[in-house]
Amino acid sequence: MxxxxxxxxxxxxxxxxxxxxxxxxxxxxxxxxxxxxxxxxxxxxxxxxxxxxxxxxxxxxxxxxxxxxxxxxxxxxxxxxxxxxxxxxxxxxxxxxxxxxxxxxxxxxxxYGGLRQVSWNGSGFGSNDPGRERDTTKFKEGHFDLTFPIDIDHPIRFAGRRNGHAAEFLSDLKTALPYVFRFQTAAVRSRKPHPDFDATLVEINELGPVTARGIIEQIVRALPRGWQATKLPSHIILYKEARHYPAGDVIATS
Structure with missing residues (x-):
């Protein structure tokens, strides 16, 4: 001491x-x-x-x-x-x-009991957009997005233009949705829209409740041949492709 x-x-x-x-x-x-x-x-x-x-x-x-x-x-x-x-x-x-x-x-x-009790931790709940390479991922049982998949038939607020280029509508829809909506750009890592979106004029029919599915179907119908919109459990993608996704449902093709 x-x-x-x-x-x-x-x-x-x-x-x-x-x-x-x-x-x-x-x-x-x-x-x-x-x-x-x-x-x-x-x-x-x-x-x-x-x-x-x-x-x-x-x-x-x-x-x-x-x-x-x-x-x-x-x-x-x-x-x-x-x-x-x-x-x-x-x-x-x-x-x-x-x-x-x-x-x-x-x-x-x-x-508080670990992941068995605090079930959304480790379930993918806190994840951001997984990116293009993860679109083909098979979701495990208990994954948040598999338990509560996005609802593309939920009414949304989509006020504004009724006529315009597809690029404008896609940008507006991306802003309006509470989940990720990712679509093909002019080049990898580019923020510019794909040329097809700038070249395509779209007229949106807003009769009845406006939904993500309804808007996307109308946009895709106006695009040149070869486009596919797909709903995944956590997000929506729109690419020029004809592709099967294990956890995906095709919304519309052109």
Missing amino acids: IPGYVDFEFDLPNALLSHLIGVLDEMDPALLDPENLTSIPEAQGVYQLFLDGNLVYIGKTDAEAGLRKRLGRHALKIMHRVGLDTARVSFKAVRIYVFTAVDLESQLIRH
């Missing part, structure tokens, strides 16, 4: 985790909708998602992709899904001013 001196070691990661669990457990969840997210700060922290009151997902954010942005992305993800009413999904979010090197997300998942 050294006179006037003592070693003190504080287990900050476990103390933070323990206190955080207490805070989360005492909170009441809120509906995951845009209105409730407007007051959420764009800050680092952790959050939970609930389906019918049951915990299904745990995530964390940093300052660059903060809580509001991440929760907003999830709010879009659950829209227009077969078998999933958005009113069933709620959230809890906690801003954390001090982050340590501890992996809070993994430790929280472990505390």
Whole structure:
């Protein structure tokens, strides 16, 4: 023993985790909708998602992709899904001013029962557009997008032009949809539309409810021969091809 001196070691990661669990457990969840997210700060922290009151997902954010942005992305993800009413999904979010090197997300998942209990973690729920090379992927049982595939027959807001080039309609539809709609461009990694889209004039008939399926069918019918629109569990693609996708359904061909 050294006179006037003592070693003190504080287990900050476990103390933070323990206190955080207490805070989360005492909170009441809120509906995951845009209105409730407007007051959420764009800050680092952790959050939970609930389906019918049951915990299904745990995530964390940093300052660059903060809580509001991440929760907003999830709010879009659950829209227009077969078998999933958005009113069933709620959230809890906690801003954390001090982050340590501890992996809070993994430790929280472990505390709440692992992936068997927190079922949307590891199910592909948090994934972005998988990219062209993953369009042929076979979805495993329990995958979020296989359990709740996109609903292309859900009414959408598609106000605006009724006549124009296919490129304009495709861009408008991409903006209107809450899920990924990817279509062929002029070249790989190019942002310019395929020449067929710029050269094709389209007239949209808006009689009845407007749906992604209806708009795409009308666009594809106007395109030159060889185009195929395909619905995958998580997104829609439109390419000049005649191709079978294991998890896909053809929407329209030209």
